[in-house]
Amino acid sequence: MTETDAFAADLLRGNTDTIVLGVLRRADNYGFEIHKTIREAAGGDHEIKEATLYATYRRLEKDGLVESYWGDESQGGRRKYYRITDAGRAVYRARVSAWVATRRIIDTLLDVKDK
C-alpha cells in the first residue's frame, strides 16, 4: 500500500461509525450486505476491514445507536440484522453536518478547486 492509499484508508476508517449509520439509514441490513455496500462504494481499493465493522456494530449497539435482531431465514445461517435507532439518526445528522463543515475548511486550506 502506498502512502497515499494509507492516507485515504485512514480517512475512511475514521468515519466507519457514520458510514455504517448512513448505510442503515436506508434500510435494516446484515453484516455481509453492509460490508458489500461499503466495498462497492470504495471501489475495492481502500475498503474498511470486516473486523473493524464487527467492532463497530458492537460499539454502536452498546451506545444505543443501532438495535439488532435475528432474521428468519429458513436455510443457511440466520442473519443478524441491524436497525438504526432514533438516537442513531440524531448522531448521524450531527456527524454529517460536522463532516460538511470540516470538508469546507479543509478544501479552503488545501486550496482545492474542482467544480
Add this chain to the structure above:
Amino acid sequence: MNTDIHRLLDEAFAGVDMTAEARELKEEVRANLMARTDELESTGSSPAAAARRAIEELGPIEDLLGSPVASKTPSIAELHARNKVRPKPGFVVRTTLLSLAAAGAITVAVLMAFEVIDGGPSGVVALGVAAAAALGFVTADSLRQETTTNYAMPIGRAVGWGVATFAIIASLAAFAGFATDSDAVPLAIVGGALALAALGLFSWLGATQTNRHKAWVQQQSHHQAYGQATRFETDIAAASRFGIYSGVVWLVGIGAAIGLAIAFAWWWSLVVLGVCTVITMLILAKMLYAPEPAKDADK
C-alpha cells in the same frame, strides 16, 4: 450448500472462550460468511477456495471479539454534569407561554361547560381545540429538543406525537361541547373519531419507537441491570396487582356508568369513564415508578 465454512469457522473459534457474546458473534459471522462464499462461488471460485478466502478476509477472531474497556466508572451525578445540555431560552419561553395560554383556555372552557360563563358549545369547542393545538405543539417541540439524556427525536415522529396529543385533547373538547348541548350529535361523532385516531396513532408510535437515549445513559443502564428496568419487569407481583386494581376500577366504573345512564342521562357515563381513565393512569404512575423494594439491596 458450502459445508467447508462450518469446519473453518469451528477451527477459527477453537480456543476462544465461548461466552454468550462469542456464541452470538459466531452465528452472526456464520451467516455473513455463507453470503460471502455464495458471492465468491458465483464468480467462479471452487467451494473450498471460496470458503478459505472468506475466512481469510475475516482476519483473526480475537480482533473481532476485542477487549472490554476497563476503567473507573464515574457516578451518575458526574456523568449528568459532564453531559449536561441546557434547554434553549426560546424553547423555555414559548413552552411556558403556550402552557399558560392552554391552561387559561381550558379553565374558561370548563366554566363555559358548566354555564358559569356564557359561551355555549361552540365556545367550549373553540377554546378546547385552541388548547389542544397549543399542547400538541408543546409536545412536538419538546420532543425535538436535545436533552441531557436524550437526542432530539426525528421531525416526523415528533410531529406524530404532537398530532396524537392534539387529537386526544380535541376529542375531549368535542365531548365537552356535546355534554353542554346534547343536540349537537356531530360533535360526539367527531370526538369519537378523534379519540380513535389518537389511540391508533399513539399505539403505532409506541410500537415503532426505538432508542433515543444517549450513549452514557445506555451504558449506565448496562452497569446497573435494575436501574432502568421498569418495576413491572422486575416485580411480577406488582404487575398482577396493577391488573387486579385496574380491573376492579373499570368494573365499578362501567357499573356506575350504566346506572347513571339509566337513572339520569347517558352522557354521564362519559364522565365516569373519564374518571376511571384518570384513576387507572394514577395507579399506573404510582405502581410502575415506585421505589425498588429493599430486598434488592442485599443481592
